[in-house]
Every structure is written in C-alpha cells, then in structure tokens.
Amino acid sequence: xxxxxxxxxxxxxxxxxxxxxxxxxxxxxxxxxxxxxxxxxxxxxxxxxxxxxxxxxxxxxxxxxxxxxxxxxxxxxxxxxxxxxxxxxxxxxxxxxxxxxxxxxxxxxxxxxxxxxxxxxxxxxxxxxxxxxxxxxxxxxxxxxxxxxxxxxxxxxxxxxxxxxxxxxxxxxxxxxxxxxxxxxxxxxxxxxxxxxxxxxxxxxxxxxxxxxxxxxxxxxxxxxxxxxxxxxxxxxxxxxxxxxxxxxxxxxxxxxxxxxxxxxxxxxxxxxxxxxxxxxxxxxxxxxxxxxxxxxxxxxxxxxxxxxxxxxxxxxxxxxxxxxxxxxxxxxxxxx
Numbered sequence: 002x003x004x005x006x007x008x009x010x011x012x013x014x015x016x017x018x019x020x021x022x023x024x025x026x027x028x029x030x031x032x033x034x035x036x037x038x039x040x041x042x043x044x045x046x047x048x049x050x051x052x053x054x055x056x057x058x059x060x061x062x063x064x065x066x067x068x069x070x071x072x073x074x075x076x077x078x079x080x081x082x083x084x085x086x087x088x089x090x091x092x093x094x095x096x097x098x099x100x101x102x103x104x105x106x107x108x109x110x111x112x113x114x115x116x117x118x119x120x121x122x123x124x125x126x127x128x129x130x131x132x133x134x135x136x137x138x139x140x141x142x143x144x145x146x147x148x149x150x151x152x153x154x155x156x157x158x159x160x161x162x163x164x165x166x167x168x169x170x171x172x173x174x175x176x177x178x179x180x181x182x183x184x185x186x187x188x189x190x191x192x193x194x195x196x197x198x199x200x201x202x203x204x205x206x207x208x209x210x211x212x213x214x215x216x217x218x219x220x221x222x223x224x225x226x227x228x229x230x231x232x233x234x235x236x237x238x239x240x241x242x243x244x245x246x247x248x249x250x251x252x253x254x255x256x257x258x259x260x261x262x263x264x265x266x267x268x269x270x271x272x273x274x275x276x277x278x279x280x281x282x283x284x285x286x287x288x289x290x291x292x293x294x295x296x297x298x299x300x301x302x303x304x305x306x307x308x309x310x311x312x313x314x315x316x317x318x319x320x321x322x323x324x325x326x327x328x329x330x331x332x333x334x335x336x337x338x
Contacts, residue, residue, distance in 0.1 A: 017108070024063060056098045100186065107176070114214070138208050237314055
C-alpha cells in the first residue's frame with residue numbers, strides 16, 4: 002500500500018455546495034439547474050450520499066432571490082436555503098453557509114456561473130485522494146480587461162511582498178474538509194478575508210485548474226470601488242506593513258525637515274535672499290501637514306478594525322433555514338460556534 006492509498010477516503014461522502022447570493026434572480030434558476038445536475042451525476046457515480054445538499058445563502062437580497070430559493074427547496078431534494086436577516090457582505094454570507102452546512106466536505110462557489118461547475122468532479126476526487134483543501138485556480142485571464150488583469154496581478158505581488166500567503170488566481174472557489182472547517186471556526190475575526198485565512202489552516206492541499214467563463218446573467222456585484230475596498234481590507238487585515246511604513250516615512254520627513262531647516266537658517270542669516278515669513282509658512286503647512294493627515298488616515302483604518310473586533314458582534318444572523326434534513330432555525334451567532 003502506498004502513502005497515497007493510506008490517506009485515501011472512501012466514497013460516498015456527504016457533500017455540501019455553498020453558494021452566496023445577492024440579487025441573483027436573473028441567473029439563479031440556471032445555477033440551480035446546473036448544480037442539481039452535478040449533484041445527480043456525483044450520486045449516480047456513487048461518490049456522494051442522498052443527504053448531500055446545495056446551500057443557497059440569501060445575503061439580504063432585494064429582488065426575488067429568496068422566493069426562487071424557497072421554491073427550489075420544495076421542488077428539489079438537493080436544495081437547501083439559508084436566509085440572512087440582512088445584508089452582511091459576501092465573505093460573511095459565505096462563512097454562514099460553510100458553518101451551517103452539514104457534511105464531510107463543503108465546496109464554495111459564486112452564483113453567477115463564471116466558475117466552471119465541472120471542476121467540482123475533480124475537487125471531489127482530490128478530496129477522496131486525501132486533500133483537506135482543494136483550491137480552484139483559473140488557468141488564464143484572457144477574458145479580463147487589461148486593467149483588471151494588471152490590477153489583479155499587482156494585488157498578488159503586493160500581498161506576497163507583505164508576507165501574506167495567497168494562491169494566485171484563486172478567489173473563493175474551493176473545497177474544505179470537515180476538519181478544515183472546524184479549524185476555520187477558531188479564526189474569530191470580524192474583518193474577514195478568507196483568501197488569506199484558508200492558507201493558514203495547513204492540512205494537505207491540492208489544486209484544480211479551470212477556465213472561468215462570462216457571467217451567465219445579471220450584473221457583477223464587484224465594481225471597481227468594491228474591488229479596491231476588498232483589496233485594502235486584505236492588506237490591512239493581514240499585514241502591519243503600512244504602520245511600519247509610517248515610521249519610515251516619519252523618519253524620512255524628519256531628516257528632510259532637518260536639512261531644510263539648516264538651509265533655511267543659512268539663507269536667512271548668511272544671505273540677503275530670504276523673503277520674510279516664507280519659510281515658517283511653507284515648510285509646516287505643505288510638508289508636515291500632508292504627511293500627518295496621511296499617517297492619521299492609515300492609523301485610523303487600523304483603529305477602526307480594532308474597534309470592530311473588540312465589539313465582537315455576530316458575523317452573521319440567520320433568519321430562516323430550509324433544509325429537509327434539519328429543523329428550521331431563526332437565529333445563529335457565529336461567535337457561539
């Protein structure tokens with residue numbers, strides 16, 4: 002028996018698919034149909050059990066997303082629904098689904114069908130081979146705009162330079178085993194950046210490559226403003242480098258101001274070129290004032306995160322859970338796990 006055979010798991014397993022949804026009525030019908038077809042094929046192949054489920058998490062949608070999920074729960078045995086009490090954000094909705102789902106393993110993916118659902122078959126195979134975490138990684142970014150492609154690559158370079166472990170071209174399409182999910186519950190932060198947290202878990206990993214397609218219907222929930230905010234959250238949640246940069250910047254400004262002071266004294270005392278009052282006005286107002294505002298802004302961002310963490314409010318609240326295998330739940334506090 003080889004080492005790989007010794008760690009191989011037996012099929013069938015109880016599999017959970019976790020799909021966060023926010024105003025996805027335009028695409029949700031097709032998503033449900035495709036994912037149910039995947040589950041039926043896995044079941045026919047003897048790889049998953051009857052109690053496997055697809056958990057659609059409604060993150061406070063304002064359209065018919067929950068109505069469609071509710072109807073699917075009654076029509077499809079594979080489908081379960083989780084309705085959050087309000088909009089908590091993609092990462093928290095994803096966490097709500099992962100922590101609520103039953104099963105031996107959970108696969109998270111978006112509802113827009115850009116992630117190739119056929120990669121699920123290979124993810125399950127890698128799990129059965131012994132991997133606890135299976136990353137879905139894009140083969141290429143040909144369909145992205147030049148700006149999006151270059152900004153994404155720049156983001157990964159910056160995060161690596163800051164010492165953050167990230168998987169290149171991986172978003173939130175991944176499989177987590179039950180023991181990986183239990184380990185994830187030990188991470189209590191409110192400011193979630195799962196792409197950075199998951200590599201910290203350890204455990205055996207594998208990678209599945211897939212081609213990302215165009216959005217099937219509806220509009221993207223990540224415009225430029227939200228993408229920039231998400232990237233900034235990732236940096237400030239996993240690195241104190243910006244704070245160290247402030248220290249270096251402050252020292253640099255001090256040296257520069259000291260040199261300028263020497264020059265100003267030279268001009269004022271030893272030459273006749275000095276304009277009365279120009280030095281004392283220009284130097285502090287334009288140089289030190291701008292630097293101080295920049296530093297206060299960066300420190301304020303970290304203080305704001307500390308404020309959010311200290312309050313320790315629930316990361317998500319579930320209003321309704323529809324699952325034929327579980328009783329209805331009206332409230333759930335993630336910090337009680």
